[in-house]
Amino acid sequence: MEENSGVLDRNVIAQVALVVHDIEKTSRAYADFFGIETPTWKLTDAWDQTQAVYRGKPTEARAKLAFMNFGSVVIELIEPDHHPSIWREFLDERGEGFHHIAFKIAGMENITGLMEQKFHMPLVQKGEYTGGRYAYIDSLKDLKVLIELLENDNN
Amino acid sequence: MEENSGVLDRNVIAQVALVVHDIEKTSRAYADFFGIETPTWKLTDAWDQTQAVYRGKPTEARAKLAFMNFGSVVIELIEPDHHPSIWREFLDERGEGFHHIAFKIAGMENITGLMEQKFHMPLVQKGEYTGGRYAYIDSLKDLKVLIELLENDNN
Numbered sequence: 001m002e003e004n005s006g007v008l009d010r011n012v013i014a015q016v017a018l019v020v021h022d023i024e025k026t027s028r029a030y031a032d033f034f035g036i037e038t039p040t041w042k043l044t045d046a047w048d049q050t051q052a053v054y055r056g057k058p059t060e061a062r063a064k065l066a067f068m069n070f071g072s073v074v075i076e077l078i079e080p081d082h083h084p085s086i087w088r089e090f091l092d093e094r095g096e097g098f099h100h101i102a103f104k105i106a107g108m109e110n111i112t113g114l115m116e117q118k119f120h121m122p123l124v125q126k127g128e129y130t131g132g133r134y135a136y137i138d139s140l141k142d143l144k145v146l147i148e149l150l151e152n153d154n155n
Numbered sequence: 156m157e158e159n160s161g162v163l164d165r166n167v168i169a170q171v172a173l174v175v176h177d178i179e180k181t182s183r184a185y186a187d188f189f190g191i192e193t194p195t196w197k198l199t200d201a202w203d204q205t206q207a208v209y210r211g212k213p214t215e216a217r218a219k220l221a222f223m224n225f226g227s228v229v230i231e232l233i234e235p236d237h238h239p240s241i242w243r244e245f246l247d248e249r250g251e252g253f254h255h256i257a258f259k260i261a262g263m264e265n266i267t268g269l270m271e272q273k274f275h276m277p278l279v280q281k282g283e284y285t286g287g288r289y290a291y292i293d294s295l296k297d298l299k300v301l302i303e304l305l306e307n308d309n310n
Contacts, residue, residue, distance in 0.1 A: 007188060013225045016171055016256065018299050029297035033162060033274060070168045072227045096299045098253035101171065119188060142184035144173050144251045 007114055008103045014150060015074045015102035019091045023064045023079035030068060039066040045129060052127035054085050061085035086125040086136050102148040108133055111149060162269055163258045169305060170229045170257035174246045178219045178234035185223055194221040200284060207282035209240050216240035241280040241291050255291065257303040263288055266304060
């Protein structure tokens with residue numbers, strides 16, 4: 001948190017993330033276009049590790065993720081499975097393309113609480129991963145983009 | 156251009172841009188949320204300066220633009236007028252939200268030519284501004300996002 005009255009450190013846009021139907025195909029397209037190595041995708045953990053909750057209910061949803069470094073920003077590709085998730089929701093309703101902007105934060109519960117209470121931005125999905133946890137916040141009405149919060153224990 | 160076979164310097168994502176219906180309202184929402192000053196919007200130049208072309212035809216389209224610094228990345232808000240443009244096209248067809256990712260480049264004609272010939276990514280809109288020029292490239296099929304190229308004469 002900065003000294004100002006905002007919620008997030010605005011200097012840390014960590015990721016710009018896209019949902020796609022075929023992560024291998026889109027990864028190859030990025031690699032060809034930018035002249036980089038094709039990133040290897042990684043499957044998110046199973047539910048016993050993620051404890052994922054989507055719109056108030058536990059979900060077994062998993063996704064293939066691939067990351068590409070573009071300076072200080074990472075472009076993330078997400079290919080969700082067919083269990084309910086905010087990834088699958090966007091892909092079904094809006095098609096392939098932009099999904100969210102991610103910020104690294106510390107103090108997940110405080111920040112999600114503040115976003116909900118002060119800004120009326122509800123938490124739509126959350127889960128654990130090795131070394132940290134994430135939350136998606138429905139900031140679409142005011143900010144026109146979905147925000148992901150990332151809290152890493154060793155950051 | 157880097158030594159690799161890619162077209163763009165992948166380290167320079169300059170802007171993440173959104174189209175909105177009401178730039179003052181969304182600017183205030185960003186300012187409130189991130190605890191920053193509300194950015195002042197600026198109207199793009201008139202046609203005699205922009206010489207703008209959208210899908211092969213001259214267009215008088217203008218837009219209000221507002222910029223907010225988030226570290227190395229700028230979030231740009233765009234409120235287009237009702238003349239034909241790639242901004243108005245996205246806003247009418249997809250609604251408010253993510254529009255494009257912008258890269259700073261040098262050598263506009265070479266790069267747009269290469270994108271068209273090698274990658275089959277057509278130029279959809281271009282124009283001049285004081286000190287430089289822009290082009291939007293339809294990279295949606297392969298990269299799932301629209302790309303803007305920005306060439307500044309003094310960079």
